[in-house]
Amino acid sequence: MQTVFQRSYIVVAMSFLVIVSVFLTGCPKKVSPIGKVKSPQTQHNGAPSTDTERFGGDLTSLQEEDMPFQNRDNLFDLPPVESGSKPGEPPVLNDIFFDYGQWHVRSDNLPILRKNASWLAANESKKVEIEGHADKRGTNEYNLVLAEKRASAVQEYLVQFGVPSSKILVISYGEERPFCTKEDEACFQENRRAHFNVK
Amino acid sequence: MMWFLKIFFVIVVLSLQMPPLYAADIFLGTSKKRFDKIPIGIVSFQVTTPAHTASSSPKQPVELNDVLTIESVLNADLIRSQLFRVIPLDQGDKNGLDLSKEPGKAVMDWAKNKGVLAIAWAKLYPIADKWVMESYAYEANEWKSIIRVRMTSDTVRPLAHRFSDKLIYHFTGEKGLAETKIAYASDRGGTREVYLMDYDGENKIRLTSAPYMILPPRWSFDATQVGYTFYNHGVSDVYLVNLATSQRRKVFSSSRLSFPPVWSPTGDRVAFASTKDGNSEVYTMHPDGTHLKRLTSHHAADLSPTWSSTGNEIAFTSDRGGTPQIYVMDADGGNTRRLTHSGDYNTSASWSPQGDWIAYTCRNGGGFLKLCAISVDGRQQVEITTQGAWDDESPSWAPNGREIVFTSNRFGKSQIYVIRPDGTGLTRLTSDEGKNTSPVWAPR
Numbered sequence: 253m254q255t256v257f258q259r260s261y262i263v264v265a266m267s268f269l270v271i272v273s274v275f276l277t278g279c280p281k282k283v284s285p286i287g288k289v290k291s292p293q294t295q296h297n298g299a300p301s302t303d304t305e306r307f308g309g310d311l312t313s314l315q316e317e318d319m320p321f322q323n324r325d326n327l328f329d330l331p332p333v334e335s336g337s338k339p340g341e342p343p344v345l346n347d348i349f350f351d352y353g354q355w356h357v358r359s360d361n362l363p364i365l366r367k368n369a370s371w372l373a374a375n376e377s378k379k380v381e382i383e384g385h386a387d388k389r390g391t392n393e394y395n396l397v398l399a400e401k402r403a404s405a406v407q408e409y410l411v412q413f414g415v416p417s418s419k420i421l422v423i424s425y426g427e428e429r430p431f432c433t434k435e436d437e438a439c440f441q442e443n444r445r446a447h448f449n450v451k
Numbered sequence: 452m453m454w455f456l457k458i459f460f461v462i463v464v465l466s467l468q469m470p471p472l473y474a475a476d477i478f479l480g481t482s483k484k485r486f487d488k489i490p491i492g493i494v495s496f497q498v499t500t501p502a503h504t505a506s507s508s509p510k511q512p513v514e515l516n517d518v519l520t521i522e523s524v525l526n527a528d529l530i531r532s533q534l535f536r537v538i539p540l541d542q543g544d545k546n547g548l549d550l551s552k553e554p555g556k557a558v559m560d561w562a563k564n565k566g567v568l569a570i571a572w573a574k575l576y577p578i579a580d581k582w583v584m585e586s587y588a589y590e591a592n593e594w595k596s597i598i599r600v601r602m603t604s605d606t607v608r609p610l611a612h613r614f615s616d617k618l619i620y621h622f623t624g625e626k627g628l629a630e631t632k633i634a635y636a637s638d639r640g641g642t643r644e645v646y647l648m649d650y651d652g653e654n655k656i657r658l659t660s661a662p663y664m665i666l667p668p669r670w671s672f673d674a675t676q677v678g679y680t681f682y683n684h685g686v687s688d689v690y691l692v693n694l695a696t697s698q699r700r701k702v703f704s705s706s707r708l709s710f711p712p713v714w715s716p717t718g719d720r721v722a723f724a725s726t727k728d729g730n731s732e733v734y735t736m737h738p739d740g741t742h743l744k745r746l747t748s749h750h751a752a753d754l755s756p757t758w759s760s761t762g763n764e765i766a767f768t769s770d771r772g773g774t775p776q777i778y779v780m781d782a783d784g785g786n787t788r789r790l791t792h793s794g795d796y797n798t799s800a801s802w803s804p805q806g807d808w809i810a811y812t813c814r815n816g817g818g819f820l821k822l823c824a825i826s827v828d829g830r831q832q833v834e835i836t837t838q839g840a841w842d843d844e845s846p847s848w849a850p851n852g853r854e855i856v857f858t859s860n861r862f863g864k865s866q867i868y869v870i871r872p873d874g875t876g877l878t879r880l881t882s883d884e885g886k887n888t889s890p891v892w893a894p895r
Contacts, residue, residue, distance in 0.1 A: 353774075353796075381684070391798045391812050391820065391844050392667060392889060393710065394768060394775055397724070397731045397752045400708055404730070423685045424708055428643070428664060 345371060345380065345448035348406065349441060352387075355401035357409055365406065368448060369413030381421045381449040382406050387440035388427045400424035406446045488536040489622055491529060492567040492591075494558060495540070495550045496522055499576045518575055521584070521611045525571065527651065528615030528629040531878075533853065533871075534622065538567045553587060562591035569597070571618065575610075578603070584610040588618060597621055608653060628849050632893045633856055634658075634668040634677050635867055639885025645679045647694075650849075650892075652867070652880030658692055667845075667889035669711040671738070672718035674893040678702075678711035687725070691738075702740040710754070714738065715762040715782070716804075716894075722746070722765055724754035733767050735782070746784030755799050758782075759827075760806030766790065768798045777811050777825070790829050797823070801855075803848045804894070808872070810835065810846040810855055820844045822857055824872060835874050843868075847891045856880070856890040 345368045348361040357365065372380055384403030386395035403422045411417050431447075432439040498518050529535040540548075540561075548557050554572050562570055574585040581603050588598035598617055604610050609630070616627035631650045636643055645658040645668045658677060659665060666680035666687070675695060681688045687709035692699045703709060705727035712721030720742075722735045728745070731752040736743040747753040751771035758765055759782075766779045774795040780787040791797040796814035803810065806827065813823035813834070820842035822835040836843045841861040848855055854869045854876070867881045867890045881887040 389818070389820075389842070390796070393724075393755050394752075394798045396666070396708060397726065397754050400726055401730065401752065404726075421685050422707065424682075425664070 345450060347445045347447045350402050350444040350446070352440070352444065353390075353398075355398060355405050357405050362409070365409045366413055369410050369415050372410065372415045372419065373413075375450075379419045379421065379451045380410075380415075381423055381451060382410075383429075383447040383449065384422070384424045384426075385429065385431070385443050385445050385447065386427045387443040388430065389440065390427070392426060392428075396424050396426035396428075399426045402444075402446050486533075489534060489569060490538050490565075490567045491535045491569040491571060491618070492538045492540060492562055492565065493522060493526060494548075494554050494570055494572040495545065496573045496575055497551060499574060517582070517607045521573065521575065521607045524608050524611035524651075525615055528612060528627070529618065531651075531876075532615070532619050532627060532629075533876075534619055534625075538565055554589065556594070559589070559591050559594050567591050569618070569622070571598075571614065573610075573614065575607075581605055582607055582610060584614070586610075586614045586617070588621070606654075608649065612649070625851060626895055628851055628854070631850060631895060632674070633847075633867070633880070633890050634670060634893065635881075635887055635890040636665065636667055637881075637883075637885045637887045639883045639887070643886075645677065647677070648880065650869075666708075666710055668891060669713050670891055670893045672714035672716055672894055674895065678721075680709060680711050682708065689723075702738070703736070712736075712738065713756055713758065715758045716760055717762045720762075720782075722756035722758065724756060724767075733765065733784075744784075746780065746782075747787075753778075757800045757802045757809070759802050760804055766800040766802055766809050768800065777809065779827075790827075791825060791832075792829075793832065794823075796820075799845055801846045801848050802827075803852045804850050805852040808852075810848060810872070812844040812846065822846050822855065822870070833872075835870060835872060837874075845889050849892050850895045856892050858888045858890065 346364050348357065348364050351358065372378060382403040384399035384401070386399040386402075390398065400422060403424060407417070407420050407422050410420055427443070430443045431445070432442040496518050526537050529537055544561055548561060549555070554570055558570060568591060570589045570591055572587045576583055582605070584602045584604075586598060586600050586602060587596065589596055598621060600617065602610050602613055612629035615629040619625060619627035628650050632647050633650060634645060634647050637646050638644070640657065642661065643665055644661060645665060646655055647658060648655045658668075659679060661681055663681045663683035666682055669678045670676070671678070671691070676691045676693050678689060678691050681690065685706060687705050687707065688701055689703040689709055689711055690699050690701050702712070705725055707726040708731070709725040709727060710723050712723045714721050718738070720735050721738050722733060724731050724733055726732075730750060731754045732745055732749070733747045733753050733756045734743060734745050746765070747767070747769070749769065749771050751769055753767055753769045753771070755768040756765045757767070763782055764779055765782055766777055768775050769778050770776070772789065775798045776789055777791040777797050777800045778787055779790050790809065791811070794813050798812050800809050800811040808824045808826055810822060810824045812820050815821050815834075815837060817840065819840060821837055822843050823832065824835055825832045835846075835855065839861060841859060843857055843859045843861070846855045846857045849869075852872075854871055856867060856869045858865050859868050860866070864884075865886045865888050866879060867887050868877060868879050870877045
């Protein structure tokens with residue numbers, strides 16, 4: 253009985269060793285052919301007997317290439333800047349308003365921005381501060397960044413509309429300087445704005 | 452190879468015996484419910500007036516209020532630690548004991564009868580313009596003295612805090628919170644300024660006097676400095692103030708927004724968000740303002756960095772997926788991955804000092820901001836606050852990971868509260884007429 257047990261133990265142990273040796277010896281062999289396929293020398297030396305030939309050459313045919321980004325100027329089909337108010341007239345820069353959580357200028361606000369840009373173009377000596385504001389919902393830090401993105405988006409449009417960027421200053425007040433302090437949507441909308449200060 | 456297979460086999464067997472991950476208790480650094488708290492008795496503190504100082508001290512006459520304050524502060528500190536159960540001496544106990552001197556055998560016998568493990572006692576007297584407290588603590592069973600320390604302070608509250616932290620350290624080996632501070636922003640004086648307060652909301656000190664808008668403060672890794680930003684007409688000036696010397700120095704300046712620096716736990720680097728390159732990105736630099744490095748590069752906003760406890764990773768807020776979510780990246784800016792996936796508004800992450808959880812501001816179904824936490828592997832998520840038509844925001848962990856300080860407008864104006872990570876133990880720290888926001892707990 254003992255010898256049978258010992259024998260079967262040896263059989264199990266040996267078969268285990270065989271499996272292990274397959275693992276151990278198998279690994280390095282696997283690595284080298286992959287290395288060969290990737291090396292450019294074997295790809296282009298014309299040797300027909302390599303395994304990769306069966307797959308029609310390079311295993312990884314997918315390649316990528318960066319394309320130049322389209323210039324944003326071409327994305328805007330802008331009408332020419334109208335001749336707005338005459339120099340010396342009091343500033344009539346209207347504020348614009350944003351959707352909840354958004355910083356993109358709504359298309360219905362573009363005419364207002366065009367008008368603002370026209371006035372600034374006509375009054376070359378004037379500078380403008382764009383104040384970004386957010387409603388009280390949301391966290392302080394995120395709202396500071398969000399409000400600045402709003403002001404910054406407005407700045408981009410003004411520049412597109414011909415106002416030199418050197419005349420524009422972007423400021424964020426986040427949720428810190430609300431125009432309205434009631435707790436309703438009408439009030440929140442009042443506070444999601446870009447406000448213009450002419451200097 | 453053999454040992455590898457053996458270990459693999461052991462792991463497989465063990466994992467079969469373990470309950471599924473989601474069935475595991477979520478243990479968020481607070482004491483377990485049936486944790487056996489240490490019963491401690493506070494024996495009435497004594498006030499004495501040493502003869503040689505009686506005529507010279509401006510603290511005369513010694514006020515009973517100061518003694519009562521010290522006792523009640525110690526009492527509150529020990530209870531808030533969740534490690535102690537304070538056993539009161541009722542009037543009957545007091546009548547039978549001589550409490551005018553250091554506790555003797557009678558007090559120890561009382562303690563043993565009541566099942567009290569530890570006794571705290573102190574003697575308070577003024578010297579010149581300071582308070583001196585001789586603090587004593589004993590293990591009742593063996594009548595063994597465990598703390599005998601003489602402390603001196605201008606005011607009495609720090610004495611009680613120090614005593615509490617010594618007791619906590621003796622019995623648990625853990626550093627207490629009682630001497631830690633919280634920095635925050637408040638407009639209680641009219642303009643919005645940076646303030647400090649003790650961890651219990653007392654002892655408020657104004658740090659700034661800014662003619663401009665100020666951005667929320669941050670602590671240095673060793674709690675010796677506080678950083679803040681003056682934001683004046685689109686220009687950010689980032690300052691550090693040394694709390695010991697009150698010296699201020701400007702470490703960074705930029706057009707657009709630059710938030711105050713967040714120190715790595717080792718203190719060798721700071722991370723901060725700035726919109727100086729167009730939109731908000733996360734940067735690191737050395738604390739002196741040199742070696743500036745940009746970590747994120749994305750047209751979406753990346754902000755509010757918080758370091759892992761090892762300093763190897765940084766969690767931050769980004770709206771690159773359309774809504775603000777919490778992301779984690781390596782401290783060199785590589786290997787960015789999104790951590791939060793539920794909800795459409797997850798911001799202002801705070802990585803726990805123990806490293807296992809990240810608390811953040813989330814938004815519930817009703818559109819109100821609440822506090823959430825997620826395990827660093829993303830597998831477990833908990834809502835710390837859930838109900839109510841108000842906003843809870845800006846979580847910041849206590850250095851021991853047992854409490855979170857945050858802002859809430861649940862009773863009108865924004866005030867500062869603490870809560871345990873399991874949602875219990877809500878305590879209000881500020882209640883003045885100002886708007887108090889953006890609390891950050893000092894490291895130890």
